[in-house]
Amino acid sequence: MTRRPFPSLKVEQWPEHDRRLWQKAHLASGPFDDDGLAARWRPATLRGCERGYGVWLRWLEDAGQLDPALHPCDRISRKRIKAFLDSYRVGRAESTVAGTMRDIAYVLRACAPPDGVDWLTKLAHRMVNTARPSRPKLPRMARVKDIIDLSDSLMNEGLEKLRNGKRSGAPLYRDGLIIGLLISRPWRRCNLADLRLGRSVFVDDLGARVSIPKEETKKGVAFHGYIPKRLEPALFTYLDMVRPVLLKGAADNDGWLWIGSRGRRLPANDISIRVTRTTRKHFGRDLSPHLFRDCAATEVALEDPAHIGITKAILGHATLTSSQKFYNQATSFTAFSRYRDVIRRFRDEG
Template sequence: MIKQAFSPLPVDEWPDRDQSLWDEAKQSAGPFDDDDGFAANWRPPTIKGCERGYGVWLGWLATNGQLNPDLHPCDRITKDRISAFVLEYGVGRAELTVAATIRNLAYVLRACAPPHGVEWLTKLAHRMMNRAKPSRPKLPRMARVTDVDLLAEQLMSAGLQQMRKGQRSGAVAYRDGLMIGLLINRPMRLRNLASLRIGHSFIIDDFGMRMIFTPEETKKGVPLDWSVPERLEPAVLTYLEEVRPALLKEGIDDEGWFWVGRRGRRMPDTDISIRVTKTTRKHLGRDLSPHLFRDCVVTEIALERPEWIGLSKNLLGHKLLASSQKYYNQATSFTAFARHGDVIREFRGK
């Protein structure tokens, strides 16, 4: 079934009471007061996600003529309404998307009516998150690290040859190859990849080429200071000195964004994701999204060097190793399929 559009209600269009409670929840106490708002220490991505989820809920209420602006946010919650919302919002959407929206709604209510908000809704949200299944299985889309790394080299080599012949399309191929090469060697999140900016988050100094992100710029609140692999440094220099200038266009101010699109402007994260996915589909036969690179890297470690699995925490920018352990699931699946193949080969050999 085709999903219906659900436009989130912007914060400045929320009912006055909702805005007031939410602003209060985000307020930090003064230096002599320990009474912070419930959401005062939430990270910006968490705040943004919660505002979107709650905005979707308010928008649905408004569309259905059920948004009473005078009610407290918690008083609009009933099990019947939540059931109707989930039923309608869930059409055509992944279980995880629906669960995350309910969780964000529950968290806003907790912040507006601390510490519990609507307790049964919070429990429901956590249960939905735990039971949600990915819309697309990861395993069939994953690829070996060596194959991805080789593809990156081939794209850059072919792109450079095209550029030498005066073909501007070669710059695009080279750029895409470098994206893939950086992702498979430094599996950063898409948001950080897209925000690379020369002289800011991308720096060349006495320590080499580095990609630096503050805690506020990372999902887990962990500062990242990643060096570009030494063997990729010549490729990056070629990109900065030859390829990127070929992508820029006259009349457009160069603001230093690392990734430049065909029109000479900064590439948004959505464009980067589309380019990476289309390129890996074309050459590897796999829809390898930028986020899936992280699964590939840690799964390969678990398969080939399980004694190094402790490195996965730093590779992925997690605070805890437990956050990375879930990738063992993919490695376990790979092992199971390999053993299954051995049994089949043994059977056919008899």
């Protein structure tokens, strides 16, 4: 079915009332006042919400229903939301539609704290929790052991190249270490890219410590812990031998842990590209950094379902709600594996 274009009104095109409330919502206040509800949202979250809410405003405008004098919450009704969904969901994945609904609900909450339009927020959360992804995750996932083996293999190969005077071993080693960290400490890619020596990465008598404040995490859950002992020697080798090669004599004033081309910081998007390309090469399928989180949590559900609750801490979730989907996913993963074995046996017998 053909997808209808849905342009988004930019913030500067929003009605003045909406724009003023939104600007107030993401401003920090003084010591005696509360911050705006969106004051500590990450820039990417703000941009996403603005895009989704802009889609809603543009739909209202095209339908002749955008009254700029009304409060944003007063434009919401169940009838209008149903009409919007009937039009917007045509040709779009469930996850895309759910995400846009969540963006709209979050902007309204920020403009009318603390609840916004309560029934709309509940509807958006229900849609997000039940939406089917446009690309199924299970066929792209890998077992943790295979990922660890790939990490070790890349680091060994990279180290061997460096010992033979080949600088190409440095990015190979770095990528292997990133993959090892991603599966051992499945942080979101932005938190991984933001690691800085002396700021969030510290070396003390107990090892290499990482400290990520709650203000910098998506769910507002801080991380304070150590790099796994298994990876400590690899990290120290990276710091002492590999990272200086990547810097190529560039000034190391900012202390970014991951160094990319021309001695500069390796941004989150570049990390995603390199990890995805590497896993595609070795596994035959794309394994994005975010999918590492699914792999880790699903492994827990497969191997130790009685302790599925630990995924809350592993993934930095604020609640256990998200953990249940990994248990369900593990059940599907087992069925998928068994089906694959049946197919293999069938082909062998034929």
